[in-house]
Amino acid sequence: MATLAELCIAAVAEAFRTDREIVGTGIGPVPRLGVGLAKMTHSPGLMMTDGEAYLVEQPVPLGPRGYDDRKRAGHLPFSRFFDSAVWSGRRHAMVTPTQVDRFGQTNLSALGGTHDQPKVQMLGARGFPGNGIYHPNSMFIPFHSTRVFVEGEVDRISSPGYNPARRIAGGNYSGLELKRIITNLCVMDFGGPDNSVRVVTLHPGVGFDEVQQNTGFELINAVEGETALPSEEQLSIIAQLDPHGIRNKVLKDNPPAIRADEGEAA
Amino acid sequence: MTLDKRMSAADIVGQLRSGMTLGIGGWGPRRKPMSLVREIMRSDLTDLTIVSYGGPDVGMLCAAGKVKKLVFAFVSLDAIPLEPWFRKAREAGQVEVLELDEGMFQWGLKAAAFGLPFLPTRVGLGTDLIELGNLKTVQSPYDDGETLVAMPALKLDAALIHVNRCDHRGNIQALGPDSYYDEWFAKAADQCFASCEELVPAMEDAYPDDTKANIVERCFITGVTEAKGGAHPTSMPPLYGPDMKAFKAYAGAAKDPGDWAQVADQFVGADEAAYVASVGGEEAVMNVPLAIY
Numbered sequence: 001m002a003t004l005a006e007l008c009i010a011a012v013a014e015a016f017r018t019d020r021e022i023v024g025t026g027i028g029p030v031p032r033l034g035v036g037l038a039k040m041t042h043s044p045g046l047m048m049t050d051g052e053a054y055l056v057e058q059p060v061p062l063g064p065r066g067y068d069d070r071k072r073a074g075h076l077p078f079s080r081f082f083d084s085a086v087w088s089g090r091r092h093a094m095v096t097p098t099q100v101d102r103f104g105q106t107n108l109s110a111l112g113g114t115h116d117q118p119k120v121q122m123l124g125a126r127g128f129p130g131n132g133i134y135h136p137n138s139m140f141i142p143f144h145s146t147r148v149f150v151e152g153e154v155d156r157i158s159s160p161g162y163n164p165a166r167r168i169a170g171g172n173y174s175g176l177e178l179k180r181i182i183t184n185l186c187v188m189d190f191g192g193p194d195n196s197v198r199v200v201t202l203h204p205g206v207g208f209d210e211v212q213q214n215t216g217f218e219l220i221n222a223v224e225g226e227t228a229l230p231s232e233e234q235l236s237i238i239a240q241l242d243p244h245g246i247r248n249k250v251l252k253d254n255p256p257a258i259r260a261d262e263g264e265a266a
Numbered sequence: 267m268t269l270d271k272r273m274s275a276a277d278i279v280g281q282l283r284s285g286m287t288l289g290i291g292g293w294g295p296r297r298k299p300m301s302l303v304r305e306i307m308r309s310d311l312t313d314l315t316i317v318s319y320g321g322p323d324v325g326m327l328c329a330a331g332k333v334k335k336l337v338f339a340f341v342s343l344d345a346i347p348l349e350p351w352f353r354k355a356r357e358a359g360q361v362e363v364l365e366l367d368e369g370m371f372q373w374g375l376k377a378a379a380f381g382l383p384f385l386p387t388r389v390g391l392g393t394d395l396i397e398l399g400n401l402k403t404v405q406s407p408y409d410d411g412e413t414l415v416a417m418p419a420l421k422l423d424a425a426l427i428h429v430n431r432c433d434h435r436g437n438i439q440a441l442g443p444d445s446y447y448d449e450w451f452a453k454a455a456d457q458c459f460a461s462c463e464e465l466v467p468a469m470e471d472a473y474p475d476d477t478k479a480n481i482v483e484r485c486f487i488t489g490v491t492e493a494k495g496g497a498h499p500t501s502m503p504p505l506y507g508p509d510m511k512a513f514k515a516y517a518g519a520a521k522d523p524g525d526w527a528q529v530a531d532q533f534v535g536a537d538e539a540a541y542v543a544s545v546g547g548e549e550a551v552m553n554v555p556l557a558i559y
Contacts, residue, residue, distance in 0.1 A: 051559025053443035067556045077444035078293060082369040105392075109365060110356075115398050117359030123347060124320075124340035129367035130389040160392025170405060170413030171391045 002230050004184060005030060005247045007203060007257040008140070009238055010230035011187050013037040015138050015180040016092060021045040022135075023076070023084075023091040029062055029246045030182075031094035031140045036241045037234060053077040063244035086130050089175055093131050094138040094182075098122055099147075099154040102197060102217035104161035104178040104190055106132075106139070107154035115156075125158040132159030136177040142250055144183035144214050151216035162195035184251055185211050187227055188219070198222035204229070205259030229257055271436045273489040275305040275538065278459045281489070282306070282424055285334075287315040289375070289420070289455055291427035291448035292500060294321040294342045295508045296557075297440075299428035299461050301496035303327065304541060307534045317420055319371065319446065321500055322516060325351035326533060328361055329526035335362040337420060339371045343513050344557070350520035364399050366417075372447045374420035379453035386414035425455035428497045430479070430505070432462040436487030437469035439479035442503035449482040457488040463505060465492035495542055495551035507556040512545060 012034020016024050024039060024046040026032035036059030039046040050060045055074030076084060085091040097106035108128055112119030131137055137159070141148050153163075160166065160176055167173065178195070181188040187201045198220040199211055208221050230238070238247070248254045279302070282288065292298035303323045306314075313334045318324050320341030327333050329351040341352040355361045366374070370389045377385040386404055390396050396403075396415060406412040427448040431439040438460050440448060452458040466472035469480075496502075499512035519529040535541030542548055 052557070063558075065558055067558060075443075078446050079444055079449070082372065086369055109394075113357075116362070118356060121348070121353045121356035123342055124338055125365055125367055125393070125395060126340045127368040129391075129393045129395055130369040132393070133388045133391050156398075157392070157394040163392070166392045168391060168396075168403060168413055170411060171403075172388055172412050173391065175388070176392070 002235060002257040003248065004203065004255045004257050005250050006230050006235060006238055007227060008182055008184070009033045009037060009247065010234050011182045011227050012094060012140065013041065013234070014228070015094070015182065016043060016046065018043050018045060018092070021047065021090070023047045023049070025091060025093040027093070027095045028140060029242070030142070030250050031096075032062065033238055033241050033247060034094070035059070037237055040237050041234070047074075047076075049076055059241055061240070062242045062246045082130065086127065086134050089135045091131070091135040092138065092179070093135070094140055095128070096140050096142070097128075097158070099150050100139060100141070100181070101150055101152065101154045101161065103153070103163035104195070104197070105154050105157045105163055105166070106159045106161070107156050108158045109156040111155050128159035132176060133173070134175045136179050138179040139181045141181060141183040143252070144185045144211065146214060146216040149215040149217065162190065185214065191222065192220040196220055200224055201227040203227045204257060269435045271487060271490050272434050272465070273459070273491050275302055275461070275491050275493065278302060278489050278491060279305045279309050279311070281457065281459070282311055284311050285313045286423040287317060287421065289422040289425035289451040290316060290318040290323045291425065291446065291451045292321065292323070292497070293319045293444070293446040294340070295344050295500045295513065296321070297428055297442065297446065297448070297502055298323050298497055298500040299426040300498060300500055301428075301493035301538050302426045302459065302461050304534050304538065306332065307530070308537070317422060319368070320349065320352065322349070322513070325349040326526075328352050328355035330530065331360070333361050335364065337364045337366065337371070339366050339368040343517065344508065345510060346513055346517050350517045351526070354520060354524070365395060366399065367395065370395075370417050371420070372450055373417045375447060375450035375454040377417060377419035378421040379450055382419060384416040384418050387417050388414060390415040420454055422451065422455035423457070425451040425458040426461070427451060427458065428461045428493070428502065430462060430502070431464050431466055431469065431473060432460055432490040433466050433469040433472070434490065436460070436484035436490055437480060438462065438482065438484070438487060438490070439469065439473060439476050440481045441476070441479050445481045452482045452486040458486055459489045459491070460487055461491050461493040461496045463494055463496065463502065465490065493538065495548050498542070498545060498551045501557055503556050506552050506554045509545070509551070509554045
C-alpha cells in the first residue's frame, strides 16, 4: 500500500502540472521526487538540474550514486541561474520554509530576538525574495502545526505574499504567484477571497477541524474530497527515482496513505 | 611594467588592512579560497566587512572575531544546512549584517563592477530586506513609472577567489561545472587575488584548449599564488569534493567545546603546510569524493 509520503509526492507532481518549459525545483526529497514524477508523466516540458549545475532530461535519483551517472543534457549553473530561470519567471519552486503566515509570507531567515541579535539564526533569505517576486512558488510542510502556520505575521519576511500592508506603491507584483501548500494533512491553495488560504483536499482519514486546529490562522473550507492516492505507475516511477527509500524518512513513523481507523488496534 | 603577479599567501594578506571590505568567492561549501582565509585567520586583520555567499569562510572569520559586518544571503555547509559558528556569532549579537537575496547580491557586485551606484530590481519587494537593510527605491523615468528597489553597489576593497590554474601574468582557468559569481567578485574589487591548484609557466603552452575556463580576464587579477588543496574543506571539482569528515568535526566543535580559541589550531594550523598535513596530506585532499546532490 502507498505511504503518506508517496501520496504527498503525487500531490506535488499535480501541483507542478504544466504545459510550459520551465525549471522545476523541488527542495527536499518529497518536492524533488514530485517534480521528477511530474516531468516523467504529464509535464515533460519541466526542466530539472542534477542539483549541481547541469540540466538533465532523466531526473537524477536521490541519494548515493556514481558522480557521472547523471546524463548531462544542458547547463544551468548558479552563475546563470538568475538570468535564465528566476528573473525570467521560467521556474516553479517548492520549498519548506520554517514559518508561513496567512498571506503566504515565509520565513527562512531567523526566529525571535532582533535583527541584530536573533534568538535563532537560520539560513538567511537565500533566493526566497527573488523567487517570490518573479516566479510561481509552492510549499511542502511535512509537519502541519501552528509553529509553522503562525498566527499573525512570520517573524521575518523572507519571501513576499499577498499582504496589502507590505506593498509599495508603484511596485510590480505581477510575478507573485503562490500555488499550493502540501502538508502531511492536506492540500491547500490561495484561492480564497483576497488570496486567502483554502483547504482543497484532505488526505484520507483527515478532517477539516484537525487541519484548522493545527493552523494559526483561519482557513477556508473548500474541500472537494480526498487527496488522490498515487497510481501503480506513479509508485513505480517514485521507487525508481528514490532507490534508497529516502522518502520513508520524511514523515514521522512513515505512515500509510490511508489512516488506520480510530480505535482500531495498531 | 613587469607582468609577474606571483605572490605568497602571506604577501597577499599583507596587502589587506583591518577595516577593509573583502569579497570571498565560491558558494557555501564550494570553491572557497580557504588557504587565503586561513592566512587571514593567522593574521592580525580585524574589523572586516565580509561579502560572501557564505560557507566555512564566514563561520570561522566570525568565530575568530574578525568580522565587523557581514553581507550575505545565506551561510551554509550544504549537508549541514546551518553554519554553526556563524549561528553562534549571530545569536550572540556579535556581527552586524546586511541580509540580501542571492540574486540581489550578484546584482550589487555587478553594479560595483560597472561603476554604478546601484542597479534596479524587483527583488526585495514585499520582504523585510528593504527596511532592515535600509535599501532605497527608485522610480522608472519612463512611462511605466515602476517603483524598483535600488540595489546598492557592493564595492570591494579586495576579493579572494580560488581557481584551478593560473600563470604568472594572471591568466586563470576555473574548471568545474560552476564558477558561481567569482568573475563578478573580481570585477567588483579594487584588487583580486587568486589562489590556484596549479601555477603554470604560460597558460598558452600549458592549457590552450581550456580557455573557456578563463572566467575573468587577467587585468582583473592582481596577484596569484599556488595552493594545492587550497579549497579544503570545501569542494573543488573536478579535483576533489567537500570533506564531510572535516565539516562534521568543525560543526561538532561549535557545540563542544564551543570556544573557537580552543580549536582554532585544528582548523587553521600554524601554516598551510601544517594544515594540509593535519588533514592527511595533499593526496588525501585530492581523494575526497565529489559531492552528489
